[in-house]
Amino acid sequence: DTGVSQNPRHKITKRGQNVTFRCDPISEHNRLYWYRQTLGQGPEFLTYFQNEAQLEKSRLLSDRFSAERPKGSFSTLEIQRTEQGDSAMYLCASSLPLPYGYTFGSGTRLTVV
Amino acid sequence: AQTVTQSQPEMSVQEAETVTLSCTYDTSESDYYLFWYKQPPSRQMILVIRQEAYKQQNATENRFSVNFQKAAKSFSLKISDSQLGDAAMYFCALLPSQGGSEKLVFGKGTKLTVNP
Numbered sequence A: 001d002t003g004v005s006q007n008p009r010h011k012i013t014k015r016g017q018n019v020t021f022r023c024d025p026i027s028e029h030n031r032l033y034w035y036r037q038t039l040g041q042g043p044e045f046l047t048y049f050q051n052e053a054q055l056e057k058s059r060l061l062s063d064r065f066s067a068e069r070p071k072g073s074f075s076t077l078e079i080q081r082t083e084q085g086d087s088a089m090y091l092c093a094s095s096l097p098l099p100y101g102y103t104f105g106s107g108t109r110l111t112v113v
Numbered sequence B: 001a002q003t004v005t006q007s008q009p010e011m012s013v014q015e016a017e018t019v020t021l022s023c024t025y026d027t028s029e030s031d032y033y034l035f036w037y038k039q040p041p042s043r044q045m046i047l048v049i050r051q052e053a054y055k056q057q058n059a060t061e062n063r064f065s066v067n068f069q070k071a072a073k074s075f076s077l078k079i080s081d082s083q084l085g086d087a088a089m090y091f092c093a094l095l096p097s098q099g100g101s102e103k104l105v106f107g108k109g110t111k112l113t114v115n116p
Helices: none
Strands: A005-007 A010-013 A019-024 A031-037 A044-050 A053-057 A065-068 A075-079 A088-095 A108-112 B003-005 B010-014 B019-021 B024-026 B032-039 B046-052 B064-069 B074-079 B088-096 B110-115
Touching: A005 A088, A010 A019, A019 A088, A019 A108, A031 A075, A044 A065, A044 A075, A075 A088, B003 B088, B010 B019, B019 B110, B024 B074, B032 B064, B032 B074, B046 B064, B046 B074, B074 B088
Parallel strands: A010 A108, B010 B110
Antiparallel strands: A005 A019, A019 A075, A031 A044, A031 A088, A044 A053, A065 A075, A088 A108, B003 B024, B019 B074, B032 B046, B032 B088, B064 B074, B088 B110
16 A cells, blocks of 8 residues: 555646545545645644545535545545635545544645636 | 644754754543644655653654643654754644544644754
């Protein structure tokens, strides 16, 4: 296993378009997390899966955001009708049950123009 | 609610010297974990060190050690013999171990510069 993989690495989109990001976690990790990081800030929690179940969603995750993790493997994060304020780095992480920390992917940098 | 505060937006250190990054946190949980993560420029975030709140002994990982003061809710990171490769953003993070939520709460980070 080579770690957490995120695709694409960079995405530039026009305002109003839909975008989808993919995250492939470490295979034996049943926890998967999405975070958003804006410039100069720490990552902010978006949502969390345990296997295929989405157990927690942040209030940051508006109706335009949806995440899935079919069959408890990879996950997708979709943003509909993108806005300039959605421009950020979207980080995916996976983990084993506590007390282990997360393993992060390299992130997808979204730029909305 | 859990909060993490890193009061030093930027720090600098001379190569081979020691530097300490500060972190304070607030939580009503009695059991939790604390982490320091390193994020080099344009690279992924990696775990530096982890501390379980129920352990009194401070965690150590090679040149990295923490000073965990539970009563003061303080969790500082000491980097000894600083190397150029230590230059990065450092994030302190809190993870409650009870209550069902497994989300990490991060501070805003400290940018560490290592001068040759």
